[in-house]
Amino acid sequence: MSDKNRQFRLKSRPTGRIETGHFDFVEEALPEISDGEALVRTLYLSLDPTNRIWMSDMDQYMPPVGIGEVMRGGGIGQVVKSKSGRYPEGAIVSGITGWQDYCVADEGERAMSVLPDGLPVDLPVMLGACGMTGLTAYFGLLELGQPQPGNTVLVSAAAGAVGSVVGQIAKIKGCRAVGIAGGKEKCAHIVEELGFDAAVDYKAADWRDQLVAATPDGVDVNFENVGGEIMEAVMTRMNLFSRMPLCGMISGYNTGDPAMRADYSPILMRRITVRGFIVIDFMEKFAEGTMQLAQWVAEGKLKHRETIVDGLEKAPTAVNMLFDGTNVGKLVVKVADKA
Numbered sequence: 001m002s003d004k005n006r007q008f009r010l011k012s013r014p015t016g017r018i019e020t021g022h023f024d025f026v027e028e029a030l031p032e033i034s035d036g037e038a039l040v041r042t043l044y045l046s047l048d049p050t051n052r053i054w055m056s057d058m059d060q061y062m063p064p065v066g067i068g069e070v071m072r073g074g075g076i077g078q079v080v081k082s083k084s085g086r087y088p089e090g091a092i093v094s095g096i097t098g099w100q101d102y103c104v105a106d107e108g109e110r111a112m113s114v115l116p117d118g119l120p121v122d123l124p125v126m127l128g129a130c131g132m133t134g135l136t137a138y139f140g141l142l143e144l145g146q147p148q149p150g151n152t153v154l155v156s157a158a159a160g161a162v163g164s165v166v167g168q169i170a171k172i173k174g175c176r177a178v179g180i181a182g183g184k185e186k187c188a189h190i191v192e193e194l195g196f197d198a199a200v201d202y203k204a205a206d207w208r209d210q211l212v213a214a215t216p217d218g219v220d221v222n223f224e225n226v227g228g229e230i231m232e233a234v235m236t237r238m239n240l241f242s243r244m245p246l247c248g249m250i251s252g253y254n255t256g257d258p259a260m261r262a263d264y265s266p267i268l269m270r271r272i273t274v275r276g277f278i279v280i281d282f283m284e285k286f287a288e289g290t291m292q293l294a295q296w297v298a299e300g301k302l303k304h305r306e307t308i309v310d311g312l313e314k315a316p317t318a319v320n321m322l323f324d325g326t327n328v329g330k331l332v333v334k335v336a337d338k339a
């Protein structure tokens, strides 16, 4: 166990792309723990588009990360020292680790979830298909999208962590799954490996024609991850009384214009139900969702892929992969090996 804790502390707020200069990379002594606390070593960090939101001071669903604070981030870690009955030494935990080697878990606001022993999947999967991004897909699609057998379910950012799970759950529920993704390789991946029925390559010049061809019966559920002109185009394909779980609008996060002008008239004319959500809205049902996702993974019905970057020091550059589209599936940073 190292006696130093490397940390990324937010130095300034990005106005466009994230740069390493937006952080101070510092080394601190390991934190001391009190009664009811545990020292957790970070093993894997989850990199998420919301990291970019938390760095900004836009109106958001949690307080932004303060200047000088450790960058907020989800992760999986291992308890290395404990003064709490909740956290046995050696246990694997998940929660907010922050972009650092070690964090302190407590039994209150900084509580972490203790994962069961003998997990049948590798730890990064617990951040992806069986973790927060899988749960985002699960609850957003099933609770808000209300897909019925035979419906057409469309999802944007379809080769990513959330989108890849949305399309596969749609197939499990007997729907036609259509994904929008950037580039031929990602489109081939979602159709040939994940079982989507059709893919639309939004980087191709004829993507609007591809969208029409891929949705001959219109769209009943649009799981929206991107916003902007992609959302606007999809809305013109949506059916009467269709549903649109609004999960994310990644195309606006780096531009400083998250509102993104669009023609919203289809919402009125086609009576579309649009509902924004944050996965934590479904926290009380997380155990149920995780069990179901894990079962589908075990049965081979839900395939998953992770893009793993090695080294905590790479976090600020690696997070840009989400905006460049160079990740496939869940993007994680490996920080340390499990003891």
Ligand SMILES: NC(=O)c1ccc[n+]([C@@H]2O[C@H](COP(=O)([O-])OP(=O)(O)OC[C@H]3O[C@@H](n4cnc5c(N)ncnc54)[C@H](OP(=O)(O)O)[C@@H]3O)[C@@H](O)[C@H]2O)c1
Binding pocket: 047, 048, 049, 050, 132, 133, 136, 157, 158, 159, 160, 161, 162, 163, 180, 181, 182, 183, 186, 225, 226, 230, 246, 247, 248, 249, 250, 251, 252, 277, 278, 279, 280, 321, 322, 323, 324, 325, 326, 327, 328, 329, 330, 331
């Ligand atoms: N509401 C919630 O609780 C919640 C929870 C998790 C995630 N989300 C949201 O869900 C969305 C996906 O997140 P994720 O974690 O699964 O990330 P991800 O899909 O694994 O990665 C982001 C993907 O977005 C695509 N993308 C980036 N910029 C784009 C642009 N300008 N236009 C079109 N596509 C673009 C890229 O794929 P291509 O190569 O295809 O461009 C990239 O791979 C994000 O909007 C995120 O904010 C919401």
